[in-house]
Amino acid sequence: MIDLRQLRALCAIAEHGSVAAAARALDWSQPTVSHHLAGLGRATGAVVVESSAAGTSLTTAGRLWLPHASAIVDRADRALVEVAATLESGRRTVRFGVFPTAAARLLPGLVAALDAAGLVPDITEGELDVLHSALDRLELDAAVVYAAPGSPRHGGRRSGSGVTRTPLFTEHFSLVVPSLHPLAGSAAVRLAELSGERWVVGTLDDDPVDVAFRSAAVQAGFEPLLGPRSDDYRVVVEYVAAGLGLAFVPELAVPVGRDDLVVVEVEGPVLAREVSLATAPTLAPELRELMVRALA
Incomplete structure (x- = not known):
């Protein structure tokens, strides 16, 4: 059986050399550190550290253990703090992540639901890679995430790290044009009619939304002309309002109450992405269900 002290010893060796x-960092004796390192080696079936004139370093087995040891030790330390804080305040903290374009529309209802249940929300806004990494390290309890257009749905799927995805809704992308654009008064347009327009797109050529859009445009008979680039949809819509191009914007990021922008319907298949709650x-299952109800 793995002892938490074995993992603390390994982390301390990796940090201090x-x-x-x-031993000084842990306030242990040197024999105690060596004892726990030897115990981890026996549990692993291979020694985890080796000594030389330059000091003590991790073996291959030790390096394989290190990310797991760091995550487990960190989680144990946070658990002590969280349990003590919950017992003192009577309110548990729930750490929740959300991608930026969803925050304004989804957070108010979720925070209200958590507050009504006697829970304290600790919110993190970040892009998908940040949210997924935090979930894998158990630094978040849950997060709203999405699958790129064309990707399969992940409802109910449990990943290797134990993260479960529960479908919330399908988010469509809307065509946003300046209010003075000739298409602004159209009830609907076909994608082929947009040939020759400039487009505001993301900063990376392999952005999954832009890849899906370019593919649809090519199928409609044209190669999009690229204008300004930004990964922030707040900036994207400002570029559109300034007449610098058109853009497909996810529903959660479409601005409301503006007279300089118009949303135009596009006939036929449109871009969409599946939004899910990753937990x-x-x-606890009952807390996941509370979140799903508040978000859906």
Whole structure:
């Protein structure tokens, strides 16, 4: 059985480079550090550290253990803090992540639901890679995420890290044009009619939304002309309002109450992405259901 002290010893060696320095950092004796490192080696079936004149370093087995050890030690330390804080305040903190374009529309209802249930929300806004990494490290209890256009749905899927995805809704992309654009008064347009227009797109050529859009445009008979670039949809819509191009914007990011922008319907298949609630394996099922109801 793995002992948490074995993992703390390994992390201390990785950080400080010697048994003596690790012992000082942990406020243990050197024999205690060596004892726990040897115990982890026995559990692993291979020694996890090796000593030389330069100090003590991790073996291949130790390096394989290190990210797991760091995550487990961090989670244990946070658990102590969170349990103590919950017992003192009577309110549990729920750490929730959301991608920026969804925050304004989804957070008010979610925060209200958590507050009504006696929970304290701790909100993190970040892009998908940040949210997924935080979930894998159990630094978040749950997060709203999305699958890129054309990707399969992930409803109910449990990943290797134990994260479960529950479908919330399908978010369509809307065509946003300046209010003075000739198409602004159209009830609907075909994608082929947009040949020759400039487009505001993301900063990366492999952005999944832009890749899907370019593919649809090519099928409609034209190669999009690229204008300004931004990954922030707030900036994207300002570029559109300034007449610098058209853009497909996700529904959650479409601005409301503006007279300088118009949303125009596009006939036929449109861009869409599946939005889901991703939850860590440590989140209670009843809390996941509360979140799903508040978000859906």
